[in-house]
Amino acid sequence: MSDTTRETMEYDVVIVGAGPAGLSAAIRLKQLDPDREVVVLEKGSEVGAHILSGAVLDPCGLDALIPDWKEKGAPLNVPVKDDSFYMLGEAGRLRVPNFPMPPLMNNHGNYVVSMGNVCRWMAEQAEELGVEVFPGMACSELVFDEDGRVKGVVAGEFGIAPDGSKGPNYEPGMELHGKYVFLGEGVRGSLSKQVIEKFDLAQGKEPQKYGLGMKEIWEIDPDKHRPGSVTHTMGWPLGKNAGGGSFIYHLDNNQVYVGFVVHLNYKNPYLYPYMEFQRFKHHPIVAELLEGGKRVAYGARAISEGGWQSMPKLVAPGVALLGCSAGMVNVPRIKGNHNAMLSGKAAAEAAHAAIENGRAGDELAAYEDDVRNGPIGSDLRKVRNVKPLWSKYGLMASLGLGGFDMWTNTIGLSLLGTLKHGKTDAEATEEAAKHKEIAYPKPDGKLSFDRLTNVSFSMTNHDENQPAHLKLKDPDVPVKVNLPKYAGPSARYCPAGVYEFIQEDGKEPRFQINFQNCVHCKTCDIKDPPQNINWTTPQGGDGPNYPNM
Incomplete structure (x- = not known):
């Protein structure tokens, strides 16, 4: 229920999160009806401040949303030129050839980007259309009407003291009400968790699975810089301790993204994902690239990895889950931004139609149908068995059986059906008595x-x-x-x-x-x-x- 002490503002659609999903929804709503009242609330100090992604962007989402994005100056400036996969040992490497890989793994036509900068540009496009974008506005609560429908959020509450009391500079925030609330909070969003639980949206679904992605930006020797070069590795240093791998993307300005992903279903509680990342950089192929360079930024975030079988129901009365709030990442491609954009566009179209037809507040069944049976569903169904194969049978099974399954899925056939994930990542953690401590080398202050x-x-x-x-x-x-x-x-x-x-x-x-x-x-x-x-x-x-x- 609403708090009568708070100021309220009314909109057609309230969007939580200025990521690719939320901004795509805002842009599409205004494209469909310039008079639509749309607000985007972002908890970061500015748009892009909390955005962290690899990222090699498949532009299909932008193509659908803003076909003339090149003319409008979208920051997609570094097309992928070469694509390499390696299996690493402690001191060596084995190139995995590209030709046996399914077509969906090809990065031709994609771009090495900063998703933070892409989102900043998208926010500019949204504001030009009349969308209100408010950064620095964390959404702390959902607001429900008397029928239990989501009707808004509480944003901008400040001044709570450490003991939970209202401090001398307390500001109660305001309630922003909408005919629909779109949650584009990203992975494991706090409001999305509440919606999934309250409306039992995960019923009958497999548990969501996750990875931890860590990333550094390095400025390297210009002689070693190859704009558009994309490299992925698997194997060392994780070995049998955990699933995961790395990415090395050369963007512009002599900069390189160096990232490392650890699947969070690892058993050994002594595993130290951050130190696995630091150790990885001492592999000869990475150390040689980074020698003489300097790290200029660091960040980390979780990645949804459950895919098709873990995606919850996307809608409840008055609310819809967008992008990574629902888990739309294609794990073998290591891509989710294109699906996030497509989901925002689909949700906007469904909400527009519902409002126009006098059904505002109803569940957006058309959005659910679009995601399940449209390009997002097609993208995720083809790769749905790669993650459970990796988790249950290891990396080689994932490469072999998973690759075969992806090939057969390109013609709509899977001999494996849809495999289950089983345990949550928390449940996968075993007691320390079953494992040995892992000795990690001390960081050298140069590479690690x-x-x-x-x-x-x-x-x-x-x-x-x-x-x-x-x-x-x-x-x-x-x-x-x-x-x-x-x-x-x-x-x-x-x-x-x-x-x-x-x-x-x-x-x-x-x-x-x-x-x-x-x-x-x-x-x-x-x-x-x-x-x-x-x-x-x-x-x-x-x-x-x-x-x-």
Whole structure:
């Protein structure tokens, strides 16, 4: 229900998140009806501040939304020129030939981009059409009407003291109401979680699966720079400890994106994803590329990996899930931005039709149908078995059987049907007693870096005079359960050093949350074995300030 003490603003559509999905929806709504009242609310300090993606962009989403994007100056300036896949050993490499790969794996016609800059450009296009875009406005609550329909969000609440009370500069925020609310929050969005649970949208679906993606931007020696070069690797250093791999993308201005993804269904709680990333950079092919260069930015975020069988129902009364809020990433392609854009466009068209036909507030069944049976569904169905094959049978089975399944799916046939994922990533974590500790080399400060130093390159900032946005359901669980049973995995799975177990002589261990370090990756919300950590939004504008991710 609404809080009568708050100011309210009325719109046709309220969109949470200025990512590719939310901005695509806003643009399409205005294309369909210039008089439509549309607002986009973004928790980052500016559009793009919280956007982190690889990224090699398939422009099909932009082609559908803004066909003249080249003429309008979209920042897609580096076409992919060569595409390489390698299997790594500790000191060597084996090139995986391109010719056996299904056509969908080809990056011809795609672009190496900064999705942060793409979103900044998209926000400009939206504002030119009359969309109101408000950065620094975290959406902390959903608003429901008397029938239980989602009718809006609460945004812009500031000044809550660390103890949860209203401080002297408290601002209650405002309620923004709409005929529809679109949630384009990205992976594991806090409001999307509530909607999925309240309306039981995941019923009958496989659990969502995730990876942790970590990324650095490097400026390298111009003699080594090859704009448009795209490289992916698998194997070392993860080996059998976890699924995952790397990407190395050459963009313009002598810059290279160096990224590493660890699938979060790993069993060994001693695994340290961040240090696996740092160790990877010491492989000869990476070290040679980066030698003499400098790291200029760092960031991390979770990636939805469940695909087709994990995508929840997308709609409930008054609300729709867009893009990564629903998990629309094509895992083997490592791409989701094109589907995010297509989902925003489809949701906008469904909402426009519903409003025009006097059905505002009804479930957008047309949107659900478009996603399931249109280009997004076609994209995800073809690759639906790659992730479960990798998880259950390992990398080689994923390459062999998964590749074969993708080929047969190009003609609409799969001998494997639709495989299940089984456990959640939290449930996959095994007790520490079943595993050995993993010794990681100390960062050298040249190629590899300690976590806190790297976090400073994410430009992350949180006002300390607010409650921690990382909520413990039971404050005793970290020390009484996670430390003795799982060796305190939060101290390792977090790529920003948020969680610490402080052990002092003669004292009981204590759990410390350094929420100021949080880069909003959501890994803790996903991987904590007893699911005791709930990620919520801090006040608007707080978090990382990614310049070019």
